[in-house]
Amino acid sequence: MRIAVTGIRGIPANYGGFETFVEELAPRLVQRGHEVTVYGRSNIIDYTGSCYKGARLVVLPTISQKYLDTAVHTFISIIHSCFFKYDIVFLLNAVNSPFAFIPRLTGKKVVLNVDGIERLRKKWSWLGRLFYRVGEYFATKFPNVIVSDAEIIRRYYLETYKKESVMIPYGANMERVNSSEILSKFNLQPKNYILYVSRLEPENNAHIVVEAFKEVQTEKNLVIVGDAPYATKYKRQLWRLAEDDERIIFTGYIFGLGYKELLSFAYAYVHASDVGGTPPALVNAMGFGNCVLVNGTESNKEVINDAGMIYRKNNIKDLKEKIEYVVKNPKVVSIYGEKAKERVKTNYSWDAVAEKYESIFLKLVR
Numbered sequence: 001m002r003i004a005v006t007g008i009r010g011i012p013a014n015y016g017g018f019e020t021f022v023e024e025l026a027p028r029l030v031q032r033g034h035e036v037t038v039y040g041r042s043n044i045i046d047y048t049g050s051c052y053k054g055a056r057l058v059v060l061p062t063i064s065q066k067y068l069d070t071a072v073h074t075f076i077s078i079i080h081s082c083f084f085k086y087d088i089v090f091l092l093n094a095v096n097s098p099f100a101f102i103p104r105l106t107g108k109k110v111v112l113n114v115d116g117i118e119r120l121r122k123k124w125s126w127l128g129r130l131f132y133r134v135g136e137y138f139a140t141k142f143p144n145v146i147v148s149d150a151e152i153i154r155r156y157y158l159e160t161y162k163k164e165s166v167m168i169p170y171g172a173n174m175e176r177v178n179s180s181e182i183l184s185k186f187n188l189q190p191k192n193y194i195l196y197v198s199r200l201e202p203e204n205n206a207h208i209v210v211e212a213f214k215e216v217q218t219e220k221n222l223v224i225v226g227d228a229p230y231a232t233k234y235k236r237q238l239w240r241l242a243e244d245d246e247r248i249i250f251t252g253y254i255f256g257l258g259y260k261e262l263l264s265f266a267y268a269y270v271h272a273s274d275v276g277g278t279p280p281a282l283v284n285a286m287g288f289g290n291c292v293l294v295n296g297t298e299s300n301k302e303v304i305n306d307a308g309m310i311y312r313k314n315n316i317k318d319l320k321e322k323i324e325y326v327v328k329n330p331k332v333v334s335i336y337g338e339k340a341k342e343r344v345k346t347n348y349s350w351d352a353v354a355e356k357y358e359s360i361f362l363k364l365v366r
Contacts, residue, residue, distance in 0.1 A: 007092035010040020017280035028354035030054035100142035116276030150277030171350030172287030182258035205272035286340035
């Protein structure tokens with residue numbers, strides 16, 4: 001099959017979960033004998049090659065503005081794809097669904113991964129939330145197949161729009177590494193830091209993690225990995241909140257080997273987001289054998305089952321108590337780490353994810 005992927009910033013991944021997902025999925029589809037083209041944005045991708053891990057790259061322009069960036073680039077990419085003989089257009093993010101009818105006019109099949117319920121994110125104004133609501137609606141009308149990444153998202157589309165979707169979660173890597181270059185860069189010691197990874201936006205609740213950690217008596221560090229291009233005000237608030245605690249370290253974006261190093265040597269991992277489906281960062285942390293503490297949302301509980309600790313939703317006091325508990329109980333940390341790794345091995349294999357997507361694509365083409 002010839003497969004085009006759009007709706008993301010592009011690969012190599014240097015931003016978030018969708019990009020990491022495509023970087024894992026595309027090479028596996030190539031290995032299975034398919035031709036994969038991944039569209040990227042000129043304001044994000046600085047990789048100069050025309051091919052990455054077997055996937056062809058097409059970098060096209062966009063408008064670097066919060067409300068236009070995704071939609072403009074996806075529209076341009078969709079129009080570009082119409083001039084090529086792709087069998088499948090794999091579209092990501094429900095906000096892009098209004099464009100899904102265009103490739104269908106040229107005989108292509110369209111599969112849409114709707115992501116989470118994006119309109120609930122605090123960063124969006126009423127206009128942004130409206131765009132996402134419209135996107136949800138058209139997601140149930142224009143694509144041939146829609147994919148949800150968590151059971152809670154599948155139920156949402158079924159109950160709200162009476163539309164069934166195929167549930168395929170994200171996968172995770174489990175390859176621990178021995179190098180420690182990134183630890184040396186930030187003066188970190190193995191198993192002496194608690195890790196938090198996300199885009200630094202309000203609904204991901206880094207501020208709650210910082211406030212809880214500041215109350216914990218420990219010599220361990222809190223390492224906050226991530227950034228966000230349009231959340232300048234929130235990031236300033238976050239830095240001010242943490243400025244009087246030298247144990248808290250902000251690294252900015254880290255991908256590739258450095259990210260794997262941080263996951264390999266963390267003492268524990270905190271996932272605080274309260275919006276979305278299957279969180280890729282959480283699944284990755286579990287795959288590396290980390291004891292995870294998660295915000296008590298349905299999607300987070302769905303991912304960890306009994307392989308981690310849950311704190312009451314957005315509750316600073318309860319998170320502080322959970323952090324104190326894991327700091328004082330390394331044996332518990334080890335037990336939960338093994339359970340997390342086993343759960344990922346059983347339920348979140350990238351190879352299994354690729355096989356499920358390939359099956360959907362093949363059924364449509366045949």
